[in-house]
Amino acid sequence: MLTTALIFWPLAATLILLALDAPLAKGWALAASLVELLLTIIVVVQFEPAAGNQFVVNYPWVASLGISFYAGIDGISLLLVLLTTLLTPLIVLSSFKNSYDKPVSFYSLILFMEAALVGVFVALDGFLFYIFWEMALIPIYFICLRWGGVNRGAVTLKFFIYTLAGSLVMLVGLIYLYFQTPGQHSFAAEALYAAGQALPASTQGLIFWAMFLAFAIKMPIFPFHTWQPDTYNTAPTQGTMLLSGIMLKMGIFGVIRWLLPVVPQGVNEWASTAIILSVIGIVYASCLAIVQKDLKRLIAYSSTAHVGLIAAGLFTLNKIGMQGAMIQMVSHGIVIVGLFYIIDIIFSRTSTQEIASLGGIRSAAPLLTTVFVVVMLGSVALPLTSGFVGEFLLINAVFQYNHVVGALAGLTMILGAVYMLRSFQQTMLGETNTRTRNFIDLGTNEKIVLYPIVVLIIIIGIYPAPLLKISEAAVDSLWNVIANYQAVNQ
Template sequence: MTVSILIFLPVLAALAVLFFKNETAKHAALFFSVVELAIAGVFLANFKPDASTQFIIDTPWIPQFSIYFDAGIDGISMVMVLLTTLLVPLIILTTYKHQYKNANAFYALILFMQAGMLVVFTALDGFLFYVGWEAALIPIYFICSLWGGENRVRITIKFFIYTFAGSLFMLLGIIFLYIQSPNSNYDLHDLYAAVQSQYITNRQGVVFWAFFLAFAIKMPLFPFHTWQPDTYTEAPSAGTMMLSGIMLKMGVYGCIRWLIPITPMAMVTYQHMVIILAVIGIVYASVIAFTQTDGKRLVAYSSIAHVGLIAAGIFAWNAQGLQGSMVQMLSHGINVVGMFFIWDIISSRLGTRDITKLGGIAKVAPKFAIAFLIIVLGTVALPLTNGFVGEFLLLNSVYQYNIWFAVIAGLTIIFGAVYMLRMYKNVMQGQTNELTATFADVHGSEKIVLCIICVLIISLGIYPQFILHISSAAVENLLHTVKIPGKF
C-alpha cells in the first residue's frame, strides 16, 4: 500500500464526477470524498508514529531529468493528510443547500484540488512538490472566477498573479538546488545534503527568499496578505473553506518541510525579521478585524492573525513551536470551516452578512446559536477547546525565543476574544428585528456538519495527545537533522 492511492483516487473521482449532473454530481463527490477519508483512516491505522517515512512510492517519472514520482508519509505529513481528507467531505456537505450551475465541474474541481494538495503534503521530490503546488492553484482559480461574487474576476486575477509570481520564484530556487545537488536530482534528502555544499552555503539567502516569497504569499504572512480578505469574501463559500481550511496550510507546511531545512543558515539570518513580520501581522489583522461589519471579512482577518502566530512559532524553531503548529493547523482548519459555514447559513437565509443588521437570532434558532458559540470559543482558544492547545504551545515557543514577542503575539488571544465575542453578541443576542425574526434553525445537512465540527472542537481540546503522538517523533527527527547554527 503506497500513498499513490490517496493521490490518484481524487483525480479519478474528479473525472468520474464530470459525467454526472446536478444533484447526482453532488452525491458522487461526497461519496468519493468519504471513501478518500476512509482510505486515510486505513493509512492512519497502519501508521507507525516513529521518525520514518512510510507508504512510499518512488518510481521514475521523467528519468532523463532525474525526476521521480517520489512521495511518502511521516508524522508531519500524516497530520496534513488527515486535515485534507477530513475537511473536503465536510466542505462538500456544506454545499448541499446550494444549487450550482455546471455542478459537475464545480465538484470535480474540488476533488482535483484535493489531489494537488495531497501531492504537496506527501511529495519527497522537489519537482513533484512544485507540480502539486501549481495543480492545487488551477482549480481554485476557476472555482473563484466562475462561481464567486460580483467582483470575482478582478479579485481572482489579483489572487492568481500574487500566488503564481511567488510560485515562479520557488521554481527558480528548486532548479538552482537541483543543479547544486550532489546527485543532480530533486530528492528532498539530497537537497538537505546540498546544504553542506560551500557554494550553497554562500547563497542560502537567495534560496531562502525564493522559497519564502511563495510560502509567505500562500499563508498569507504580512505584508503579502493583501489578496486574502477580498478573495475570501468574493469566493463561493466552499472555495473560501478550501482556501482557508486547507490551502493556506501548504505555505506553512512548505516552511517546515522545505524552506528551513534547506536554508538553515539563512533562516538564522532572517529569523528575527520573519518573526517580527508575523507579530506585526497578528496585531494588524486583529485591529482591522475590529472595524469589520461584514462577517465573512471579519473571519478572513481573524485567519491572518492566527496564521501569523503559527508562523512565529515555526520560525522560533523548537519542539513546542513545531508541535503547536501541527495541532493549530488542524484546529484552525476545523474552526475556520465552521465559521465560514456559519456565515454561509446566515447569508443564504437573510441575504446579508452585515453584522449591524442582525440580532436576536438565538431566540429563534437555539441549535444554531449553540453551534455558533462552540465554534467561536474554539476560535478564541478557550481551554478544553481545540484552539487552546496549539496556541499555548506556539506562545510557549515564541516565549523561548523572545519574551516581548510572546507578549505581543499573545494579543491575538485577547483581541480575538473581544471581536469574536462582540460579533456573536451583535448577531445572536438582543432582540430580533424584521430581518431575523423568521430565521429558521439548522436542519438536515447543516445540522450534520455543525455537529461534526463541534464534536471535533471539543474532543481535540480534551485529548490533543492524539495529534501530538502522531507528529512527535517526526518533529524531533527534523529538529536534530536540521543543524541550525547556535542551536545544535
C-alpha cells in the same frame, strides 16, 4: 500503494464525475470524498509514528533529469492529509443546500483540488511538489472565478498573480538547489537537503527568500496578505473553506518540509525577520478584524492573525513551537471551516453578512447559537477547546524566544476575544428585526456538517495526545536537523 491511492483516487473520481449527469454530481462527490477519508483512516491505523517516512512510492518519471514520482507519509504530512480528507466531505456536504449552475464542473474542481492538496503534502521530490503546488491553484482559481461574487474577475486575477509570482520564484530556488546536487542531479528531498545545507550562508539566505516568498504569500503573512480578504469575501463559501481550511496550510507545510531543513543557516539568519513580520500581521489583522462591519471579512482577517501566530512559533526554531504549529494547523482548519459555514447559513437566511443588520438570532435558532458559541470559543483559544492547545504551545515558544515579542504575539488571544465576542453579541443576542425574526434553525444537513466540527473542537481540546503523538517523531527529526547544523556551524 496507499500513498498512490490517496493521490489518484480523487483524480479518477473527477474523471468519473465528468461523465455523470448533473443531478448525480453532488452525491458522487460526497461518496468519493468519503472513500478518500476511509483510505486515510487505513493509513492512520497502519502508521508507525516513530518510523519516519512510510508508504513510500518512488518511480522514475523523467529519469534523465533526476525527476521521480517520489512520495511518502510521515507524521507531519499525515496530519495534513487527515485534515484535507476530513474537511473535504464536510465542504462538499455544506454545498448541498445551494444550487450551483454546472454542478458537474463545480464538484469536479473540488475533487481535483483534493488530489492536488494531498499530492503537496506527500511529495518527497521537489519537482513533484512544485507540480502539485501549481495544480492546487488551478481549481480554486476557476471555483472563485466562475461561482464567486461581485467583482470576482479582478479579485481572482489578483489572487492568481500573487500566488503564481511567488511560485515561480520558488521554482527558481528549487532549480538552483537541483544543480547543486552532486553527480547525476536529482530533485529528491534528501538530495536537495544535502545540497542546500552545503551552501555558504549568503547563498542560503538567497534561497531562503526565494522559497519563503512563495510560502508567505500562500499562508499569508504580512505584508503578503493583501489578496486574502477580498478573495475570501468574493469566493463562494465552499471556495473560501478550501482556501482557509486547507490551502493556506500548504504555505506552512512548505516552510516545514522545504525550507527549514533545506537552508538551516539561511533560516537561522532570517528567522527573526520572519517572526517580526508574523507578529506585525497578528496585531495588524486583529485590529482590522475589530473594525470590520462584514462577518466574512472579519473572519478573513481573523485567519490572517491566527496564521501569523503559527508562522511566528514555527520560526522560533523551538521544538515546542513546531509541535504547536502542527496541532494548530489542524485546529485552525476545523474552526475556520465551521465559522465560514455558520456565516453562509446566516447569509442564506437573511441575505446579508453585515453585522449591524443582524441581531436576536438566538431567540429563533438556539441550536445554531450553541454551535456558534463552541466554534467561537475554539477560535479564541478557550481552555479545553482545540484552539487552546496549539496557541498555548506557540505563544510559549515565542515568549521563550523573546518576552516582548511573545507578549505581542499573545495579543492574538485578547484581540481575538474582542472581535469574536462582539460579533457574537451583535448577531446572536439582542432583539430580532425584520431579517432575523423568522430565522430558521439548523436543518438536518447543516447539523451533519456542524456537529462533527463541534465534537472535534472539544475532543482535541480535552485529549490532543493522539495528534501530538502522530507528529512528535517527525517534529523531533526536523528539530534535530536544525539543531545539529547550528551546533556544527557555531
